[in-house]
Amino acid sequence: MLKSIFIVALVLLMSACGGGGSDSTPASTPTNPTQTFxxxxxxxxxxxxxxxxxxxxSDSDGTNYxxxxxxxxxxxxxxxxxxxxPRDLLLSLSGGGTSIAVTATSYVDTSNNLISLVIQTTGVTCTPVSPNNIPSSVKIGDFGILSTLVCDDNTTQESNWRIEDAGNGNIFAITNATAKDQFNAITSVTExxxxxxxxxxxxxxKTVVTLNASSFTLTYSSV
Structure with missing residues (x-):
């Protein structure tokens, strides 16, 4: 299960190069909403x-990683x-007697548009329907929809992004993705x-991945 969750997270990490999932802790000092980041x-x-x-x-079963x-x-x-x-990503986690490492490479053009994504761990290649990206300059409250990724294993991923206040002059750059199988059924949601x-x-x-069928959730963050 851990490997399949990682593959989902990899696609999002590499396709958006931006993040999601704000911390639930209230911001002590609100960030200026007109400030450009x-x-x-x-x-x-x-x-x-x-x-x-x-x-x-940790995951929803209580396992720590x-x-x-x-x-x-x-x-x-x-x-x-x-x-x-080419941008290479290596993501690894160990816990509960399980250890997994997965790799992927995204390819972006000179305008920072995603052209292709190759997941070496599975051999799957994903391509956006049309090249696009998250703007290089943003403000709190900005949001948008990214082009759907179509993968050669007959899965797709629909993503969107938004910018939120992280407090103390900081921001969260948030990307949310919904993965679907060949029958267009939702398999997971990732931030x-x-x-x-x-x-x-x-x-x-920080990353949060939820598998739709079992409601299993894996959360991991920087230390």
Whole structure:
């Protein structure tokens, strides 16, 4: 089960390069709603590591987990005639006698549009119906819908994003995704969270995945 949940989370992490799932703790100091925030560091195509952190989490069965996540860009290359930046992601968790690591690579063009997503762990490739992305400059209250991802295993993923107040001058960049099977039935809902400070630095990360059939939920976040 853990592996299938990871695959769902990977698709969202790599397709949106932005997060979701705000913390339930009330903000001590509201962030200025008119302030503009840059997502440039989160969406960076510069060669090298974009983000890396240790993780801890738990599931709805009471199992605790530890792990890590790493996002890193490789040198630009051509993909089907388009200049792209490959971004590799490695996500791992261990707990309850289970250990799993999965990898994926997203390919974004020079306008930061997602062109393709390859999940090496399963060999599945996903492609957006039309290239699009989350804006590089946002304010609290901004939101939008991302292009549907169509995967060659006959699954799809519908995603949207929004920006929320994280308090103390910070924001949550929130992406929510609904995965569907070949019969268009919802299989899972995922939110991935990056908390950004006023300079656009990533200061926290969180993911919540819920399997629709069993209501099993896995939550993990940066430590």
């Amino acid at each position: 840059s997502l440039a560091k989160l969406q960076s195509t510069t060669l090298g590591t974009v983000y890396s952190t240790q993780l801890s989490g 530890t792990g890590s996540i790493s996002l890193a860009n490789r040198a630009q290359e051509m993909l089907s005639g388009v200049l792209v930046t 991935v969270s990056y908390t950004l400070d006023s300079n656009g630095n990533i200061i926290a990360f």
